[in-house]
Amino acid sequence: MSKLYLSGNEAIAYGLIHAGVRFISGYPGTPSSEIVPTAQKLIKDKEIRAYVDWAVNEKVAYEVAYGASLANIKSAVTMKQVGLNVAMDPFMNSAYVGTVAGFVVISVDDPGPHSSQTEQDSRFMAMAAKIPVLDPSTVEEAFEFSKKAIQLSEKYSIPVMLRSTTRISHGRALVEVDEKIISEDLHPYFKTSKEWSKYLSRFASTPKQRLELHRILNKKIDEIAMENIPHLFFQGDILIISSGAVFSYLYELIEEHSLQNKVTLAKFDMPYPLSRDVVNSLMSHQNSNFNRNFQRIVSIEETYPVIELQLCTEGRRNGIVPKEGELLPEVCEGILEKLNLIKKRKTFTIPPLKRPSLCPGCGHRIALYEVKKVFGKKTIYAGDIGCYTLALNFNVTDTVLNMGASVSFGFALSKAFELGDKIQDVVSIIGDSTFFHTGIPPLIDAVHYQVPFLLVILDNQTVAMTGNQKTLSTNKNFLGKSLKPIIIEDIVKSIGINFLEVTDPYDYEKSLKIIKEAKNFLKERKEPAVVVFRHLCINTKEGLESNPKKPVKIIEELCKGCKLCINEFECPAIVFDEVTAKAKIDTTLCISCGCCIYVCPTKAINLVIESKR
Amino acid sequence: MKFVILGKGGQGVIFFSRAIAQASAQKGLMVRSTEIKGMAKKGGVVEIQMKIGEGLSGVVRRGSADLVILLSEDLMDYAKTFGEKVFTFTSKEIEKALSSVPMLYVNTFLLGIFVKKTKLFDCEDFLKILDDKNKESFKKGCEYVQSSKRNSSKRRN
Numbered sequence: 001m002s003k004l005y006l007s008g009n010e011a012i013a014y015g016l017i018h019a020g021v022r023f024i025s026g027y028p029g030t031p032s033s034e035i036v037p038t039a040q041k042l043i044k045d046k047e048i049r050a051y052v053d054w055a056v057n058e059k060v061a062y063e064v065a066y067g068a069s070l071a072n073i074k075s076a077v078t079m080k081q082v083g084l085n086v087a088m089d090p091f092m093n094s095a096y097v098g099t100v101a102g103f104v105v106i107s108v109d110d111p112g113p114h115s116s117q118t119e120q121d122s123r124f125m126a127m128a129a130k131i132p133v134l135d136p137s138t139v140e141e142a143f144e145f146s147k148k149a150i151q152l153s154e155k156y157s158i159p160v161m162l163r164s165t166t167r168i169s170h171g172r173a174l175v176e177v178d179e180k181i182i183s184e185d186l187h188p189y190f191k192t193s194k195e196w197s198k199y200l201s202r203f204a205s206t207p208k209q210r211l212e213l214h215r216i217l218n219k220k221i222d223e224i225a226m227e228n229i230p231h232l233f234f235q236g237d238i239l240i241i242s243s244g245a246v247f248s249y250l251y252e253l254i255e256e257h258s259l260q261n262k263v264t265l266a267k268f269d270m271p272y273p274l275s276r277d278v279v280n281s282l283m284s285h286q287n288s289n290f291n292r293n294f295q296r297i298v299s300i301e302e303t304y305p306v307i308e309l310q311l312c313t314e315g316r317r318n319g320i321v322p323k324e325g326e327l328l329p330e331v332c333e334g335i336l337e338k339l340n341l342i343k344k345r346k347t348f349t350i351p352p353l354k355r356p357s358l359c360p361g362c363g364h365r366i367a368l369y370e371v372k373k374v375f376g377k378k379t380i381y382a383g384d385i386g387c388y389t390l391a392l393n394f395n396v397t398d399t400v401l402n403m404g405a406s407v408s409f410g411f412a413l414s415k416a417f418e419l420g421d422k423i424q425d426v427v428s429i430i431g432d433s434t435f436f437h438t439g440i441p442p443l444i445d446a447v448h449y450q451v452p453f454l455l456v457i458l459d460n461q462t463v464a465m466t467g468n469q470k471t472l473s474t475n476k477n478f479l480g481k482s483l484k485p486i487i488i489e490d491i492v493k494s495i496g497i498n499f500l501e502v503t504d505p506y507d508y509e510k511s512l513k514i515i516k517e518a519k520n521f522l523k524e525r526k527e528p529a530v531v532v533f534r535h536l537c538i539n540t541k542e543g544l545e546s547n548p549k550k551p552v553k554i555i556e557e558l559c560k561g562c563k564l565c566i567n568e569f570e571c572p573a574i575v576f577d578e579v580t581a582k583a584k585i586d587t588t589l590c591i592s593c594g595c596c597i598y599v600c601p602t603k604a605i606n607l608v609i610e611s612k613r
Numbered sequence: 614m615k616f617v618i619l620g621k622g623g624q625g626v627i628f629f630s631r632a633i634a635q636a637s638a639q640k641g642l643m644v645r646s647t648e649i650k651g652m653a654k655k656g657g658v659v660e661i662q663m664k665i666g667e668g669l670s671g672v673v674r675r676g677s678a679d680l681v682i683l684l685s686e687d688l689m690d691y692a693k694t695f696g697e698k699v700f701t702f703t704s705k706e707i708e709k710a711l712s713s714v715p716m717l718y719v720n721t722f723l724l725g726i727f728v729k730k731t732k733l734f735d736c737e738d739f740l741k742i743l744d745d746k747n748k749e750s751f752k753k754g755c756e757y758v759q760s761s762k763r764n765s766s767k768r769r770n
Contacts, residue, residue, distance in 0.1 A: 003638065005631070005634050005635070005638060005644065007648075114649060137669065137670075138645075138669055138670065139645070166649075167647050167670065167671075167672055170647060170648045170649070170650070171645065171646060171647040171648070171670065171671045171672075172634070172644075172645065172646045172647070172648070172671065173643070173644065173645045173646075173671070174638055174643060174644055245670060245672075247669075248668070248669035248670035248672075249670060249672060249674075251669055252668050252669060252670065328672065328674070328675075329672055329673075329674035329677075330674050330675045330676075333674070346676055348675045348676060348694040349694075350675075350691065350694055351690040351691050351694075353657075353658050353688075353691060354656060354657075354658075354687075355656075356655035356656050356657040357655055357656050358655065359655055387655070390655065572655075572656050
């Protein structure tokens with residue numbers, strides 16, 4: 001045994017591999033992205049035979065991993081909470097069909113939200129699908145519960161969800177891990193199974209058989225609920241029921257405020273499925289330290305009332321627990337205050353923090369600046385999920401909904417204005433990975449229905465926002481084995497797009513020319529056009545090393561202090577000097593991309609020309 | 614002990630937290646932390662909350678940190694929401710670090726200053742976890758604190 005300082009996501013990866021999981025798929029998304037790379041590193045270092053890699057989107061990742069479970073290989077799929085929405089179809093169906101080898105669905109929630117579109121609760125989704133869900137309260141539990149999830153899945157032939165949250169996945173603790181990984185014999189079978197006819201009625205079932213499968217699922221859930229008993233801490237007349245990270249905060253606060261005689265704290269490792277009968281019988285059992293008439297029973301959980309609804313307790317329904325936001329320790333203190341357990345505490349006003357911007361030298365910035373230059377401010381810019389969402393800072397993004405919606409919105413907005421006989425330019429903006437993810441189907445519709453808008457594909461050959469995971473353009477996997485790169489242009493052309501150009505946004509004049517041509521095309525042809533801006537992400541080693549080096553300087557006499565370079569280009573390396581009322585280059589941040597020279601209306605930003613001697 | 618380490622991407626927030634965690638771990642203390650670093654490379658704030666030898670979570674309640682280590686001066690107001698005691702490096706200390714050791718080891722030099730000045734940890738604990746080059750830089754940081762102390766006490770005399 002050795003103690004490793006693991007993050008929750010690393011702990012989950014270790015737990016899965018230790019539990020014999022040999023097939024992992026997923027799609028990157030903060031705060032879940034580190035599980036797949038950690039598992040890859042483990043199987044590489046320990047020379048374990050397994051398949052661990054990214055899928056094109058969460059639906060595919062889910063089906064791929066679940067399919068492996070049906071072929072008797074222990075498997076897992078990882079995603080962030082909004083990714084689960086994309087995988088909802090197989091998620092719901094797999095509950096009915098059940099599993100063969102153990103199968104874990106890892107969905108990481110983001111209460112707050114820190115880096116997500118919603119605060120949705122994956123436990124709620126698990127309840128909707130009738131899939132049991134484990135909810136670790138600590139990093140150590142993230143490790144333990146990954147193994148527990150596989151055991152539970154194998155026992156009941158049911159998919160099991162491991163729900164984590166930002167504080168667990170991006171938390172760290174010393175976790176005791178066995179250095180030796182027990183070897184897992186891989187015995188895939190499918191049609192070769194003796195019980196094939198029985199399996200077939202599950203794997204390819206008619207609606208009539210589905211009814212039977214639903215009955216079996218209900219039976220499994222009832223049985224699991226009967227085994228689901230809470231851990232109990234302290235002895236008081238107010239019962240607080242919790243799960244996940246919030247349990248840890250409550251435990252700490254009860255100790256800190258010496259409330260051990262006032263509160264009984266119950267923790268469910270598995271917040272769904274719960275049985276009211278089990279909880280009631282626990283309370284009436286003579287030898288149970290749970291045997292008391294509680295004055296109040298309150299559920300405190302993130303972020304939706306999953307325990308509360310199942311056990312009909314107080315909580316969000318009567319305003320004790322806030323209905324939105326992360327239940328941080330200071331929020332939990334507020335809840336204890338409402339329960340008259342502690343006196344009013346000091347509250348803090350949090351000063352606003354500086355908003356993030358695209359990195360200095362990012363190809364997206366100059367690309368979108370060029371698009372704005374040609375299309376102007378009256379154009380509607382339908383944005384998407386990725387680094388380039390930050391272009392809303394310099395007015396080149398008007399909508400952000402979810403993955404792939406930029407293309408559907410291009411369709412929708414263009415069509416809507418056409419119905420009203422109004423002329424409106426629409427530009428959709430999407431990254432390479434997001435295009436592959438869910439951007440292709442709406443583009444097919446746009447071609448089919450001949451809807452004119454410009455689709456800008458920002459291709460930086462990486463999933464940059466979530467930590468530079470590989471995209472489909474990669475030609476080698478993490479083990480160095482060859483992969484077939486998928487070419488965006490081939491896809492776009494095959495759909496039937498008649499205007500397709502590729503440009504490096506650093507080539508300013510060429511890019512402007514192409515965008516102007518695209519604009520004219522849209523006017524004349526009434527069908528969608530596509531421009532691919534290809535420039536490697538400068539946040540990768542290859543991208544930074546291959547980036548042009550064009551140092552710039554600002555000629556003070558020419559700078560009029562108009563701030564155009566700051567407000568309309570927003571490079572962190574250009575700052576405004578309040579004393580001189582002029583822009584200046586922050587050389588500690590500047591990577592000398594040279595793109596800002598095109599921005600200044602008075603030509604104050606110039607390349608530093610090294611004199612030849 | 615409850616810590617919060619705050620800074621911008623690339624300022625060494627992660628480095629500081631890992632070094633403190635390792636030094637505490639090899640002493641047998643439990644270490645827990647939580648990291649918010651979503652947009653670190655895009656000018657966002659990197660925030661690490663840590664608990665050593667206490668608690669079940671790494672999350673530090675606002676107002677309860679024993680010490681906030683602040684690597685970016687403009688976050689002072691934000692830092693104060695975690696705790697009254699805020700540790701920062703003086704510009705003189707940062708200049709000294711930059712001029713004394715190669716760029717790669719500036720953080721260990723500063724770590725030396727931090728450990729020596731705050732006396733929350735033993736220097737020995739860190740020497741056990743650092744490689745030779747980092748050890749050297751760490752020691753230089755410690756010595757710098759010692760020598761500036763000597764100088765200031767001399768002046769007082």
